[in-house]
Amino acid sequence: MEKIKVGIVGLGRLGKVHAKNLAENVQGCQLVAACSVVQEELAYAVTELGVEETYKKYEEMVKSPSIDAVFIVSPSGFHCEQIRLAMENGKHVFSEKPIGLDLAEIKETTQVIESHPEQVFMLGFMRRYDDSYQYAKQLVDSGALGELTLMRCYSIDPSSGMESFVKFAGASDSGGIFMDMSIHDIDLVRWFMKKEVDRVWAIGKNAAYPELDEVGELETGAAMMQLENQAMAILVAGRNCHHGYHVETELIGTKGMLRVAAAPEKNLVTVMNKQGVVRACSQDFPERFREAFINEAKEFIACIREKRQPEVTAYDGLQSTKVALACKESFETNQLITIET
Ligand code: NAI
Structure with a gap:
């Protein structure tokens, strides 16, 4: 062929x-x-x-x-x-x-x-094509968690990637932390919940890396969201993770809850030594999401x-971007933002 x-x-x-x-x-x-x-x-x-x-x-x-x-x-x-x-x-x-x-x-x-x-x-x-997220999605769609009431999502880049990130953000507009990082979580929220986001409130702080101020970027941002059915989502995005690349998702439903990568473990190896019981962590996005x-x-x-x-459409791109832009606006204006449908 x-x-x-x-x-x-x-x-x-x-x-x-x-x-x-x-x-x-x-x-x-x-x-x-x-x-x-x-x-x-x-x-x-x-x-x-x-x-x-x-x-x-x-x-x-x-x-x-x-x-x-x-x-x-x-x-x-x-x-x-x-x-x-x-x-x-x-x-x-x-x-x-x-x-x-x-x-x-x-x-x-x-x-x-x-x-x-x-x-x-x-x-x-690509998270929709990760084995663990696909497994979680099948569980949720089969009703194993009941009705979803809340999602908690962490996407925190490794501090070791700071130099390459500052170069990337200095060379071109990343769209800011909510557009660049949280957009994956926003897509997961829409994918799992099958509902649109109605309102967002976002805040942020730069502490460890003043150089991020110079390129107009945030070190840590957080957003709280209400969906059209009153379900909730809490998103944390960051650029200062010292143990590696921390992407974690929690889903809470009326009949149970689940977590994807509660700890961002690299593989199934556990080392027992003077530091205690040690599990190595994924260090970056190419490693965690290789498959x-x-x-x-x-x-x-x-x-x-x-x-x-494919399942992921331009409409998903449009809707997720609307939410990410609302987060940016909320952070910049310190207002609760209602998203246009
Ligand atoms: P980068 O800054 O490392 O690389 C950008 C590349 O684009 C370079 O090869 C550069 O030469 C090229 N380029 C720049 N301007 C160009 C132009 N006018 N014409 C042709 N080529 C041009 O950026 P990075 O981190 O690889 O990100 C690229 C895109 O991938 C971004 O949109 C980013 O949001 C996305 N991304 C997605 C990730 C995911 O988890 N799915 C992870 C990292 C990035």
Whole structure:
């Protein structure tokens, strides 16, 4: 069977992970093109991943007849424009989260996507493709927890990643902590609860890293949310986790509760020594979500082959972004924000 030919834009912290997966870990596709503004990254794609075409300009890559699909892993502010160009040039599109940073632009992009229903569009909410979250979702959907009343979500990046984050945030707009980090939790809340978020209140504080003030970023942010059925969600996002990469989710229902990764354990090994009983932790997102990144790429390629659309849609991107923007507004104005439906 003909392989699906893919071009990737962005070969940074996450782009390299996706590029390697597409080149080595996902059957039925071939990574043939790469676009980056950094020459060394393009050289890496050629020598390490066997990429045949390299581009400094996305507008050129997206017109290449050699590619069937694009993987967008550029900074968030470029996603909408790059999605539009790919759709208009007849390519299937995988875009990293968030779908965009500006609501009006996202709405226009969603229309462009909807006007090309024969092309696959998928958004990178990879947690939905993680084994533990899928297991939890099956339990919740089977009614094992009863009716969900509250979710508590932690997404805290490792303090060891601070230098690379400050570089990332200095080079381009991340959208802020709620857009950049909490958006995954917002998607989980909508996915598990099957309800939209109605109202949010968000607060934050910078303590350990004054350099974050200089790039307009928060070290720790917290948000409290009410959903349309009065269910609740409490989100904590941070950039200062000393034990590694802490992503934890708790679901509380009328008949029980569950936690995904109550401690962010690296694997099943327990060491007993002078420090006590020690469990190593996942250190970063490529490690914790290694399989999920591969699974979502496999799903994207399968959707193209089977001519169907994935579960994660542009609408999920729009709705999650509305909530993240409301959190930002709440933090900036210190007001409770009601979200437009
Ligand atoms: P990064 O800053 O490490 O890399 C950005 C890449 O985009 C670089 O290769 C750069 O050369 C390229 N680039 C920048 N401007 C460009 C342009 N005009 N044309 C073509 N290429 C351009 O960023 P990082 O951390 O890899 O993030 C990229 C995206 O992935 C962001 O949207 C971010 O939100 C998302 N992300 C998602 C994660 C997840 O958990 N799903 C984790 C980390 C990032």
